[in-house]
Amino acid sequence: MATMHDVARLARVSVSTVSYVLTGARPISQATRDKVLAAMAELDYQPNAMARGLASRRSRIVGLLMPMDERGLGATETAFVTGAAAAASAAGYHLVLSPVGAGDVDDLRRLASQRMLDGAVLMEVQVEDGRVAALQEAGVPLVLIGRTGDTTGLSYVDIDFEQTVREAVDHLVGLGHRRIVYVNHSAATIAAGYGPAVRTRDAFVAAMADHGLAPIMIPAEDSAAGGRAALTAALAQAPDLTAVLAMNENAIFGILGELATRGHAVPRDVSVVSMVTSPQVAELAHPALTAMTSPGSALGRIAVEALLRHLEGAGDTHQQLLPCALEVRGSTGPAAGARDRTDPAGSGPPVT
Amino acid sequence: MATMHDVARLARVSVSTVSYVLTGARPISQATRDKVLAAMAELDYQPNAMARGLASRRSRIVGLLMPMDERGLGATETAFVTGAAAAASAAGYHLVLSPVGAGDVDDLRRLASQRMLDGAVLMEVQVEDGRVAALQEAGVPLVLIGRTGDTTGLSYVDIDFEQTVREAVDHLVGLGHRRIVYVNHSAATIAAGYGPAVRTRDAFVAAMADHGLAPIMIPAEDSAAGGRAALTAALAQAPDLTAVLAMNENAIFGILGELATRGHAVPRDVSVVSMVTSPQVAELAHPALTAMTSPGSALGRIAVEALLRHLEGAGDTHQQLLPCALEVRGSTGPAAGARDRTDPAGSGPPVT
DNA sequence: CTGAAAGCGCTAACAA
């Protein structure tokens, strides 16, 4: 393994010159630069990351802290990762994914204090997230994908849930739906302060109110069974519902399954919109789901770019919201009631 | 940030003593150790990872090289990750996930040459995988989750596909099925030499032959639409099929959807077994899928443990296969034909 | 525009 000394010797320059060629921290004449570059190429030189890190006090590693529960990463989260990785790589940084959740704050504290990370991007941020304090105490710059409750002085990129819910509701109301049920995450998740669950809930209430409609909301466990149970509960509470807005990607297939079991055709009898969903997942269903498509890789990219700007010394916080885009597929259509009014020959109530 | 010197001064010992307390590389008297530990605690000392790495030439980082396509990680892959992370953490190593696929060999070569990784675990190994050579050339010990075509001198942990397919086929044959269709990954994936696709294909042919049955095999794109198309093709080729064995987790919902569309009830008319599937995914379907459950986190754990053993100097290769476990749920039942023979009043052909 | 040299914080001989 060639070292910088080897390169310097071969190029007949000093080690510092080699270093400056590498870092660009001071001007080097073209002739010298060429000599050095040639020597590097000949020796297949690669700078030692540890030595660089020790001397410069910057590891050129940024962490992507990503809780991993047993359910795995959905396509949405994966898009964050690929976007972040691309941005880091483009800037000459390594992006390491670390499966540290809100629970492993001690692990994180250790990682941060060991000066292994120049900065970190946090995913799956909770309203109260111990990781934020741990990193701040360790002096590690950070950017959130998501938001804590108090974002003062914090940089974040997040989905604009208010806007996203509003668009989804507008879409359904525009189709004539008035009895719209919102299926959220589980009650426990909401109680734990999971941002997306809380924000979409509030946004749904507001959006429905704007249309003079009463919000109907049902929590659902993150599973197909949870979706089934939620739909059953929804029908008990609002037998005349014509549309379901689902925030819960894990429950959505249960909802669809239960609708099918009960003989409610989608979208003829019930329209379904899935929130914050990737096209891949939306296409899994039949008919494909009308969905609010998450900004995906853009979120990851923007987060890393903001973080790198902080590392370069920019002190201002970066706070940005991106809405999901409505993509109409086959799971939404005119409300049954609306059709009844405009089409006297409209189909009757669903068969069971 | 306290350094080792600070600790040494406070504890009134030399830096090397502090270092040895940390590494355990030579015996330290209890009294001295206690003094040092107390000083560390008081200063909230954390060793600088870069300095350790430079001096010891070991980063204490192992990489988990994990291609990330846009589809995301399934629960199965996630289990590998959590198992690996737990094992690394238990041994005092950091496990960094790096989204380097078989394509980014240059990225990997750089990463490896920079001496940032003590070793690596590769996921999603291809039959010909450039990453293996890149790491070997860089002198980075590695363990595969999966297998290359030639595994001479290579350590790996993999699923025992032969055994897994055999058990699945035996289960179906035991239920009286004789017309069994195997839905694999796409033709392109098979052609590219994706191990699981190739091995399960061969194993299916062998297992069917052992029962004196003809293998029927259909490739499927990794999507719901691919699954639908595959089932359509399967029915064209074998209209009398009574069971589907699906290797493709992305296609499975398309297969189920198409069965439903055609009025084939599961498992009354057609039994379905999903291969290498996590319980979470299996439960998404209704009825829940009978599946071959992957060993999950055990694979990740064993891989990391083998890697760490290599890092400690063990020269022997570790090659191990783990079978998936059959978990019978609701998607398999007696073959329609078998039922017809034993139950004259059995249901007729499926309605469309 | 280039070179010399002092560290960065730690490990691991070598000495005692």
Next chain:
DNA sequence: TTGTTAGCGCTTTCAG
């Protein structure tokens, strides 16, 4: 059982 010290390979003053 402990201390002394020479690096690890690089960055970055300080000089020229």
